[in-house]
Amino acid sequence: MSSFIAILSRDLNLAYRQGMDSVMVVMFFVIAVVLFPFGVGPEANILARIAAGVIWVAALLASMLSLERLFDADYEDGSLEILILQPITLEIAVAAKVTAHWLTTGLPLIIAAPVLAILLNLPADGFAVLISALALGTPSLSLIGAIGAALILGARRGGVLLSLLVLPLYIPVLIFGVSAVDAGLGGFPFKSHLLALGGLLLATLALCPWVSASALKQALRS
16 A cells, blocks of 8 residues: 555656646646537537537546556656566556546546536536546546556557547446436436446456556566
C-alpha cells in the first residue's frame, strides 16, 4: 500500500506541474458538448432526449486524450524499467498510475457533467443517475485505456492505434451508462444498469492491471 501511495503521489505531482493536460481534457469535453446544440438546434425536447448520449460520448473521447502519455513519459526517461526492478509487482504500479489518471481526468469530467447537463436541458431527475453512472463508468475507461496505452508503447502513430484498440472495448460501458440515465428519466428501474457498470468496474479492476503489466514487460523486452 505504501508503494501504491508513493507512485500515486508522484504521478499526481507530475500532473499538477503539467496541468495543461487535465485542462485540455476538460476543455475538450466542454467544447464537444457545447457544439451539439449548434448542430442539432436549440429545441429543448431534442436536446433533452440526446443529452445522456452526448455527455457520455464526449466523456469517452475526452478520457482518451491523455491515455497515450499514461506510460510514455516513464518509458522515455527509463522510469518504467526502474518500476519493474522494484520489489513491488508491476500490477500495483499500473493500478496507481491508472488511479492518478482517473483523478486528473475522469473526476473533473464528473464534476463538469452536471453543468453541461443543464445546458442540454437534461431533466433534474436524471442528474443523480448521470453522476452515479459516470462515477462507476469512468474508472473502467481508464483501466481499459491502460491496456491500449501499454500495447502501443514505443509505436509510431500510437494515438490512432490506441483509438482502434480501445474504442470497441468502451462500447459496453457506453451502453450501460446511457441506458441507466434513459431508464431513470423514463421512470423505469435503473439499478440493474448501475450494477452492470459496477460489475464491469470490478472485472476491469481485476484484469486490466495484470494485462497492462504483461504488455509493458513485453514492450521493454522488444
